[in-house]
Structures are given as structure tokens and as C-alpha cells.
Amino acid sequence: MTSRRGFIRAGLTTVGTLALRPFGLLPAMAQNTSNYRALVCVFLFGGNDSNNTVVPMDDTSFQAYTTLRGGLALPASQLTAPVLSVSGAPYSFHGKLPDLANLFGSKELAVVANVGSLVQPLTRAQYQQAQAPIPDNLFSHSDQQLQWQTSVAQGHSPTGWAGRAADYIAAQKINTSDFPVFLSVSGNVLEGTGASTQPVAVTPGQSLMLQGFNNSKGSQARLSALTTLLTADTGVSLVQAANQVMANSMADAQALTNALGKAPTLKTQFPKTSLGAQLHQVAQIMSVQSALGMSRQIFFCSLGGFDTHVSELETHNTLYPQVNDALIAFYQATQELGMAEQVTTFTESDFSRTFQPTTGDGSDHAWGSNQLVLGGAVSGGQIYGQFPTFELSGPNDADTRGRWIPTTAVDQYGATLASWFGIPDSALPSVFPNLANFPGAKLGFVG
Template identity: 40%
Template sequence: MNDNKMLDGLLMNRRRWMQRSGATLAGALGATSLSALMPATAHAQAGGYRALVCLFLYGGNDGFNMVVPRDASRHAQYAGVRGTRLTLPRSSLMEMGADYGLHPAMSALAPVWADNGLAPVFNVGPLAVPLTKAQYRSRTRPQPENLFSHSDQQLLWEAGGPSVISRTGWGGRAAATISGNGQPVISVGGNGRFGLSALEVPLVLPGPGGTFGVQGLTGTWTPTVARRSALNALYAASHTNVMLNSFAAQQRGAFDMAENLGSLVAVQPDSSNGTAVVPGLALINAAFQPITSGNRINTGLGRQLYQIAKLVAARDTVQGNRKIFFAQQGGYDTHGDQVGASAEVGQHANLLKQLADAMACFYNAMQAIGMGNSVTLFTQSDFGRTFKPNNSSGTDHAWGNNQLVMGGAVNGGATYGAYPELVLGGPDDVGQHAWELHGRWIPTSSVDQYAATLLRWFGASEGQLNTVLPNLSNFTNRNLGFMSV
């Protein structure tokens, strides 16, 4: 058989393998990423390991009911616009110093704040250049494309670039540029632009208990063993055709990956062999106990962060000293019925409670396994929401938003960025005429500045930051200060 015919046969074999694999390994990873995840480098050591966890809140979180001013004068301004339905009473807020408080549904994060492991970053959003209200109104400086659109603003946050047509994400570019091994972003929250680089797609893993492997090629049944051995021999052969050799190497990488990560992915809180697969699993399980019932983590976000906690603990198996993870929580498009009988309960409160509970469990798990200073979690979201409520007890699409950063390396116990003036039609509101006074805040910090602060801690040089974040050179302040470097 000549090389071309053999290549045709291999490609057909690969298509059949991918079809049978469903949403497991073949559907989870693009071909260029297969060999990248398992580099032939030394195993990760705790002292040099650093990980970023991007937590995207899809739909546009109402960040100005997540972080609320507590001082009397500004809280009065806040209440005057938000009205009786959306206003959180000062006494209900989880205190973050004298000036600000978190939504009461996020009380699980109070010990994290007290431990200086949490920092809010105010009024962040996509910007090509710094922008004042006058410049926005006159269109004299470049502006982000398609403002107030879910899909477009999600892409701008995930891409960290000037245009919604950017093909790659800043997480993927950072992984390719900084990790040193071309390792893909690992996603437990599905596919997204954030993890794409020029040559890699994210490695998408299922939740705890999920199957990650090549279906039909695992187990000890004699025909299965024979088939696996035949394929291993086929992919181990050397050929003069460069494409054929590359394809075979990718297939070998896929088999190795399935063997290395399959058992790790499957571990749940009561897995009988879990402690043999995940170092420190008992400590992780104890940290996640508040949101665990039997062998199952109770919330989708909790399951994602539990999976990431296991991957950090088993970093020698996963390999690589610089890892970027992606998780997500949806449901934040609260146009109507954002609250229940009061702002302290209802749809938004339920989402924030799930968010805070899962984040607190993850923080405690990282502290318990000695990786608290090595892992930083940060939030992103489509956009903030209008400060002025709509007529349906909800809020609409806006721009600048508040975000949270959490971890042992965070300069916590403090706030960062500039909180907007809570005045409809004021200097931070895009609106000027009566019909457009809704409180859509112009960001005072850009996505690029936010990402650069995280990536500098991650290990990026100034030159690498310019490569990963194309707008960063337009901003004088390249470090928002919330990370210890």
C-alpha cells in the first residue's frame, strides 16, 4: 500500500473513530491540540505552578447590584435610581470595608474577603482606547464594535481585541505564548472564543463522572485489546510522508491523553479509587461539602470548579506549569423579574448565591491542598446592566461592569478601579438626552488592562503582553494593581 492510500485509510479510520466517540475525546479537542497537552517536559512542581481560572458569567451580570456602595451619600444616590424593588438595603450587604458591600446572597465569600483573598475591580469593559463621554458622543476616537449586543460583547471580552471578528481569544493566545509548551486552554464550560489560539482549540472536558476517552477502545475484553494494539502499531509506524507522520503523532497523543486523564475526569466525591488518582482528594471533597449531596456536586458551576480543583491537584498527571482554565455560569440576562419580593431574593440572588458558594468552595480547596497562592480565579461577563431599572423589574444591556478576582496571590481586602458616578446623564453615563438616560457606564478600565494584570502575575513579559493584548499599548496604566507579582 502506498503512502497516499494509507493516508486515505487513516483519515477514514479517524472519521469513524470521531463519529463513535460522540462528545468524548474526539469532539473535545481539535487535531492540532492532541499532542500539545502531553509535552515531553518535566512534571509540574507546586513551587513553579500557576493557573488562571476564567469564570464567564453569560448574559450580562448586574455587577452594580453585586458590588454596592455602603457609605450613606452614595447609597442614597444608588437607591434613588434603583428604586424600591432593586435597591439592596445597606444593612443587608456583606461588608467589604466601610465603602462597599457584596450582595447578601454572596455571604459565603465573607471569609475569603477576611482572608484578603478577594478583590472587586470596578467598571471594566471593552475599550480600544481610553474614552471620555465627550469623545464617545463625538465619535472622535475608536470605539468597541456593536455595543450592548450579547454575542458581540461576549466576543470582545473573550477576544481581548479591537474587533468582534477576532478569530482567537486572549486566553488561547496567552496559553500559546506564555506556557512555553503550546498547551491548550482546558475548558470545563464548553467551547468559546476565549480559549482559541491560532493553532489550538480548547481541550473541553466533561463534568465529574463523565467519560473522557475513545469509546470502544477501553477495557480488557479480548477483541478490544486486539483492536487497540493494532491501532497502536499502526500509529507507531514511521513513514516518509510528512502529513502521515504528523497525523499518526496526533493519534498517539489522543490515546495517551485518554489514558492519562480519563480516570481523573471520572472521579466524583465518593469515587472508590479517587484518592489513588487525585492527590489530596479528601481535602477537596471536604472543601466542597457545603454544595455536595452524596456523590454529586449540587450545581453546574460547582461541578465545573470541582473538576478544575482535581486537575490542579493532579497537576503531575495533567503536566505543565502554566495552565489556563475556563468555566461558565449562564442565566444573567435579567430583563424581567430580576428580583423577587425584594432585591435580596429572586433570580439574580439565586445566581449570585450559586456563584459565591462555588467560588468559596474552590478557594478553600486550593488553600487546603497548598495551592492557594498558585491559582487565581477571575470573572468576566458580557457587559454590565442599565443602572436604571426597566418597567419589568429588570435591567437591560449596558457596558462597564464590576468583576471579582479571587486567590491567595490577589492583593485582596481592597477595591480597584474607579466606581462610576451614579448620576444618570453624568460624566460616566453614555446618555445625554432624556430618552437615553439609563446608566450605561463608560468603562474606566479596559479588558486589556484587566487581562494584563492577571497575565503579568501568570508570567508574561511586557513584550508578550503586547502580543497577546493588541489594545494594551493604547493605555498608560498597564497594571491595575490587584495582583501581587
């Protein structure tokens, strides 16, 4: 692949040819849609209290939930009607997530319970007596976000797991285009940074194309000067880094604009929210995957505001409808495009929150969380992994407040997704370097 991206590491000599490559030359060979697969991450920033996302409704669990969560316990009237899992156990979703509950019932949505960052499987005794390695800086937003995004729980990782998956896809020339495998509609994010590939970020509804140019001589001279300067080496690393981002932007802008010119108008109505706009943009880009030359893509969306130390119920009543409405619209759009089985959407979040409330009807930072996976290829209607025992200072509690020690690792969650996406077992260790620490690495919820 003659990549026009990632030239900084390869040395600046390549940028000249890259930036000066005629715009608009795209691979003509279209991909077969049935071979297409995409992963779509929806990151819930701030640490979603997933204790209230999905609630086990068997008598023992629900009674413990109601007692221990106190002011945060949702009464049955604020939960969806219980849905039976494939194994016959009843679960309710937050009442503002009705469409997701329905997808669980129709087996198009799975729940992965108590998943979080780990170095290796860990018990309460090991944690409390410091007898086993644990992730760095637990309960810190910034650290736990990065551990979810990198699948590396100790030390600094310069790359994210989706970025490393993108490295594999690029190295194997699985896409016919060198358009980036990883596309964020929510800004820069480490999850998509690879060792040899760089993500692209798009603002929903806005072109990356530079404005203010026409075919006049003066205009072209200005563009030529800008483009030429991107190849200048002044020996300053930050300048080179800024040049790289701009060169990437210009290359990707042309490819994306050309492809989106052929995009069909989606009949599916997306909600007029930030997450709705992000997922609408993702659906539009997916609809032109063939013109873009992409058969494997990873997308990143996000919604913030989940750091509910106080007034959690009110906050969830604002945020969860946004999640529900955007996700169901997106799923319907993939059905409209005939791609529902080719697209798997999954949630991530910093951490879940203390089972025991704060004095202000909120909850503090915790650890293991429940995550949602939906799509036509998902073996839904099931709980993967295990819910914790709802007991403060109980077997799953890191301390005394219901900070659940994860029983499934981020590595396993990501590897299951990546495996379906097309990363072979032989390459999984390069994407998830600590996967071997977890027996039964893949969880089987998709693929």
C-alpha cells in the same frame, strides 16, 4: 515540542505520527508545585448586573444608588454588613455573597470596578459625538462576550487572549507536557483558542476515554480503524476539522485519565450545582498538575442566566448563592491542596446592566462592569479602577439610563492576570494587541 495537537494548520502529515504515538507515555519529570500557577475564569453569561454585586456604602453613593435604582435597589438588610477597603471606604456585597464579602475583608478578594471592552480611553462627550473609536456592536451579548474573551474590541479575532497566553507558554516549553494549557469544563469557548494551540474541553465528572474497547483482537482492530481514519485526507475542510477535535480528544483523554488515577480525594465539599461540579473538576485536575506535567494552566468555567431584564432580584437570589458557594469551596480546596497562592480566580461577564430599571423590575444591556478576583496571591480588600458616578446622563453614562462607559479596559484586566501568570512584559503585546492604548496598563491587583 512534538505536539500531537494543532496539526490542521501544520498539515495533515503530522497526524499519523501523533495519533499513532503510543498512548500513556507521559513526561516522567514532575514539576515543583511551588512553581505552579493557574488562572481560573468564571464567566457569568447573560450580563451580570454588577451594580448589585458590590455597592459603595458611603452616604452619597448609597443614596444615589437607592434613588436611581428604585425597585432594584437592595436595602441594607439585603446587603452584607459594610466592609472597609484598605483605603477605608465602606463597601457591601449582595447579601447572598457573604463568603466573598468576608474574603474582601481578609484581603483575599479584590474588586475591579467599571471594566469593559474599549478601543481606547473614552469620555461621554467623545462617545455621544462619535469622536473616538468604540467597540463593535455594543450592548449585544454575543459581541460583548467575544470582546471579553478576545480582548479585541473591533473586528473578528480568531483567537482568545487566554489562547494567545497558552501559545506563549507552549512556545516557551514552560510545561513539560504537551497537554493543553487551556482546559474548559464548560464546552468550546473562543477565549482558549490560540493561534498555535487548541483547548481541551472536559465534561465534569466524565472521562474523555472512548468506551467499549478491550484487548481482544476484534476490539483493537476497530480502534485501529477509527484511529487510522483520523489521518485520512478527503480534501474536505470540515472533515479535517472534525478529525482534529477527535484526535485531540483521544490524546488528551489518555493523559488526563492516567494523571487523574493518582488524584487525592478532596476533603472539601463542593455544592451540588453546575458551577460546583465544574470547579470541583478543576480542583481535581489541579491536584495532579505534577503528574500531568503542567506548571501553567488556564481553566474556564461558566454559569448562565444573568440576562435579568425582569425579576432581577429573584434571579440574583437564585444565582448568587451558587456563585458564592462554589467559589468559596474552590478557594478552600486550593488551600487544602496547599495551592491557594498559586491559583487566581477571576470573573468575566458580557456586560453590566442599566442602572435605571425596566418597568418589569429588571435591567437592560449596558457596558462597564465590576469584576471579582480572588486567591492567595491577590492584593485584596481594595477597589481597582473607579466606580462610576451614580448619575443618569452623568459623566460616566453612555446615554440616559446608566450604561457606564468603562474606565478600565478588558485589556488591562487581562494583562494584569496574564502578567502574574508568567507572560513577560515583552510578550504582553502579542497577547493583548491594544494594550498600549491604555496608560498604566497593569492594575496591580495580583502579582
